[in-house]
Amino acid sequence: MSVGSFYKQSASGGLITLQPAAADIRAFESFAAACPKAAAVAQRRAINKTIGWLRTHIARTVSKEQRIAQRAVRQRLRSYLAKGSAVSGKLWFGLNPIEASRIGRPRETKNGVSVAGRRYVGAFYKRVHGGNPDIWIRTASKHFRAADYPDSDLTSPLHRGGQRRGSMDADQYGRFPVAKAKVNLDTVRPAFDQWTRRAHQRLLEILRQELNYELHKYLRKSPRA
Structure with a gap:
């Protein structure tokens, strides 16, 4: 069962994994059952949009707090987007001294x-x-x-x-x-928990939008009673 978004840290970096938990999409279970492909597309799109949002947010925050050019921070961020049947995406941030x-x-x-x-x-x-x-x-x-x-x-x-x-x-x-x-970038380590929680909340917002979009597409194609 999906446990939702989480993060892991190592000596050289931090890895944030974004994924909705099963409870997050329970309200759309009937639609997901009827149109599993459309629901999967909506989920992947929401994950990838959230990774882009999180990447921008981290770059701006670290740049401001650490007095580092944003381009240097962005070079430390590596995105792993959700593709195919994947139900999660990842964002890695290198923490070695820059x-x-x-x-x-x-x-x-x-x-x-x-x-x-x-x-x-x-x-x-x-x-x-x-x-x-x-x-x-x-x-x-x-x-x-x-x-x-x-x-x-x-x-x-x-x-x-x-x-x-x-x-x-x-x-x-x-x-x-x-x-x-x-x-040294060690001072940004405590922020990973906050980043992950904010990103997961953003993921749920975008997921609702994307599922609603796919639902409206499905209803427009369905024959009217």
Whole structure:
């Protein structure tokens, strides 16, 4: 039996699953029994419209609260729409730290780099060993703050020796180790419950609209008594 919408979180992201519970469509049971294909179409359409609504809502909310460009947030959102006989859709949001260079337009100053209202004193904006430009700081700098450079494991003796360890940025290793400025997204984790509840309520509203639409189509095609 369908249990309705829910979410799951992991270290790297959160996955919201949208689906109506059996009780949500009980009022339309007779129509669903008479026209199962039309009811299924209405359900898929409602799910997919709600995923689009939720994607927009999350992008706007996170952008405003975290001072991150919406385009950067949208790149962390991945939609899995309901297709075929599927009765659910999913929206995944990546929660790994995001590169500070992507949250706005970096500007170099005499003291460091600023972007989207954040200041990285002692940092510089350039390409390091190829790739796209990013915001970096030498790990030996007196301005280095671990909170501004998450994923920088400076305690490792292998790191201090210039060797690569695990999945850290390769650019942190070498003669002059550097760390990449990133923004931690862990503070958005508590919002998943609220997002899921609001999305499920929105799903029910759109589901009623879509089922009514299919019902009116069915009645127009039916012979009049």
